[in-house]
Amino acid sequence: MRHDKPSTTARKVALNIISLGAKPGMEEVLPAGIVDATARLLVAAGVAGEGAVRFAGSKWAVAIYEAFDWMMPGQFEAFAHRKAFCEKQVREGIAAGATQILVLGAGYDTLGWRLALEFPKVRFFEIDHPATSKRKAQGIAGLGPRDNLHLIQADLGDRRLKNVLTGVESWDNTAQSVMVAEGLTQYLTPAAVQDLFVQCGTVSGGGSRIAFTYVSTGDDGRPDIGRWTGLTVWILKTSGEPWLWSVRPEELPTLLAEAGWTHAPQLNPGSGTCGVEDHAVAVK
Secondary structure, three states, X not given: OOOOOOOHHHHHHHHHHHXXXXXXXXXXXXXXXXXXHHHHHHHHHOOOOHHHHHHHOOHHHHHHHHHOOOOOOOHHHHHHHHHHHHXXXXXXXXXXXXXXXXXXXXXXXXXXXXXHHHOOOOEEXXXXXXXXXXXXXXXXXXXXXXXXXXXXXOOOOOOOHHHHHHXXXXXXXXXXXXXXXXXXXXXXXXXXXXXXXXXXXXXXXXXXXXXXXXXXXXXXXXXOOOOOHHHHHHHHHHOOOOOOOOEOHHHXXXXXXXXXXXXXXXXXXXXXXXXXXXXXXXXX
């Protein structure tokens, strides 16, 4: 990612969510209110014009996404499922006693903005690359800020999570927390992923959980994206946002244990691969 430019991937994902709202059947999967909130945020942030947002919500946009589904089979609808997965984990974490929520690499996700109003006693935090976070802050200001939503500008590829949160007065390292890493881990190096899990444990109290998505490693050692892995990996690299990490599912429990977490598939029953990504939960 270029340090002076907001994430193009974050913009694409947000437009994808709007398009999913126009696909029959997806209203049963997508979290309530997410499509409208995303559309409003993109316009208010100057990330996309009203025309682009209208087109994204049209049947023509849906047809285009589906026409290119051969590159990453199932990935179009997978964005809806991973949004639902993350929100479900946050809601269940709050019900279990979590008092603060941290969304890592938040992009133009609206989970924090939407749920902060519903749960006024819970503190919501988002961390993202400064260029993207600045643009999002502009959008949040236009939508209407939340007193319990805090946007933090930091590149987790360059700075450790513990150091970032040290300067955030309202963050409590001893509080039960839910941390969300949606569509993030594949953009970090293996060492950075391991350190991120360690740091998440360092900055959270007992009973905390981390909900994340990841890409499985294929037989050739590369991220398993399907028959067009080579082409897709090349496109991602040339776009400036390459995928740097993947893991075999059977190796995940050991990796998490080494970072101080316990893999908790019982908290995510029935979840398998959605598109090219898997969903996972770990508890402290």
